[in-house]
Amino acid sequence: MFDSVTTSIKLQNFKSILPEQIAAFCLIVGFALYTAWDQFYWWSNREDYSFGYLVPLFAAYVLYDRWPIIRSYLFAANAPGQFASGQVGRNALNSLLEWVAVAVFAASVCLFTIGALLRAATGPQNPASLAIAGSLAGLTLSMVFIFSKQRVDGQAMPLKHRLALTALFLFPALIWMISAPLVSVAETQIRVFLLTKVTVAVFSSFDFLGFELERQGNVLILPEGQVGVEEACSGIRSLTACLFAGSFLASVFLDRFWKKILLVGAAMLFAVLTNLIRSIFLTLWAYYHGSQAIDQHWVLPLIGDIGTVHDVTGMAILFVTCIGLICLLPIFNYKLKDFEEDEDWNQSEPLG
Numbered sequence: 306m307f308d309s310v311t312t313s314i315k316l317q318n319f320k321s322i323l324p325e326q327i328a329a330f331c332l333i334v335g336f337a338l339y340t341a342w343d344q345f346y347w348w349s350n351r352e353d354y355s356f357g358y359l360v361p362l363f364a365a366y367v368l369y370d371r372w373p374i375i376r377s378y379l380f381a382a383n384a385p386g387q388f389a390s391g392q393v394g395r396n397a398l399n400s401l402l403e404w405v406a407v408a409v410f411a412a413s414v415c416l417f418t419i420g421a422l423l424r425a426a427t428g429p430q431n432p433a434s435l436a437i438a439g440s441l442a443g444l445t446l447s448m449v450f451i452f453s454k455q456r457v458d459g460q461a462m463p464l465k466h467r468l469a470l471t472a473l474f475l476f477p478a479l480i481w482m483i484s485a486p487l488v489s490v491a492e493t494q495i496r497v498f499l500l501t502k503v504t505v506a507v508f509s510s511f512d513f514l515g516f517e518l519e520r521q522g523n524v525l526i527l528p529e530g531q532v533g534v535e536e537a538c539s540g541i542r543s544l545t546a547c548l549f550a551g552s553f554l555a556s557v558f559l560d561r562f563w564k565k566i567l568l569v570g571a572a573m574l575f576a577v578l579t580n581l582i583r584s585i586f587l588t589l590w591a592y593y594h595g596s597q598a599i600d601q602h603w604v605l606p607l608i609g610d611i612g613t614v615h616d617v618t619g620m621a622i623l624f625v626t627c628i629g630l631i632c633l634l635p636i637f638n639y640k641l642k643d644f645e646e647d648e649d650w651n652q653s654e655p656l657g
Contacts, residue, residue, distance in 0.1 A: 329452040333445050340441045344485050346429040353542035357484035363553050364477040371473050378470040399464050406447045413443030431486045438481040445478035476556035483549050507584050530596030547576035547626045564637045575629050579622035
């Protein structure tokens with residue numbers, strides 16, 4: 306039964322896709338290209354957002370990876386391996402969500418207009434980029450929901466499946482919010498908060514271990530020189546990069562929403578902890594080798610100059626965090642045998 310359904314979907318001609326669905330797709334692609342063009346400035350000029358170059362590629366890969374499911378919803382109104390639903394009726398919840406989607410679409414168009422005008426008038430700036438990224442997210446999700454009202458043969462799609470189809474676009478739609486800088490005021494407050502917490506944590510750790518040092522704001526006074534906890538050590542760079550990595554891994558390798566949330570939370574926790582370890586290491590390095598030692602270059606045999614101690618440790622914590630997240634994937638995907646059998650049985654039942 307499932308094989309015949311899958312075969313019929315593959316034989317469908319994509320020319321039968323509804324014109325309004327094609328128009329919605331082209332509109333989303335156009336907004337995405339404009340958003341990428343706008344954010345390219347930040348990716349090129351801000352090291353803490355240099356990971357943004359990967360955003361279009363990763364978003365496209367997620368859509369490619371999910372395309373069989375998307376295609377199944379469009380042509381059969383259900384996910385692969387599920388029976389087609391019967392007659393679809395309309396109810397108050399259906400109408401309410403459609404009105405909400407229309408409202409989100411209208412608000413997103415207004416937000417994009419504001420962001421684009423601000424971008425054209427003043428050039429690249431945080432509020433404009435954030436508005437454009439937010440409008441792309443709203444437009445994408447609202448249009449997917451609105452134009453999935455019918456499948457390609459004109460039959461109505463159940464509300465549950467419309468929501469499931471829309472959820473498939475969460476990562477490609479929302480990931481642009483991470484690769485764009487926050488509003489300057491909010492970003493500054495987050496940086497100051499993280500800087501203060503990191504400085505206090507490092508000072509408390511050294512004081513507990515009996516090291517002689519003093520703290521003056523975000524500056525640690527060592528016996529030989531001083532070390533300032535700069536913006537690069539605040540952890541916001543590793544936080545955004547790890548949030549991006551965790552979101553991508555969760556969207557590709559995990560199949561439950563709560564698992565995705567946990568992995569993203571783990572990514573943020575790893576980013577904070579590894580950045581704290583890095584700050585402690587740099588302070589300890591400066592304590593024994595002088596405050597200027599953290600800006601000296603490491604030269605390895607056969608490899609040569611690999612960068613300053615400060616920069617190398619920054620890249621190292623990103624690598625360690627990504628490895629840690631990858632190691633968590635088998636744990637999140639582990640299923641007890643009994644529960645797995647129950648889940649397979651439930652998925653094989655016809656959907657009403």
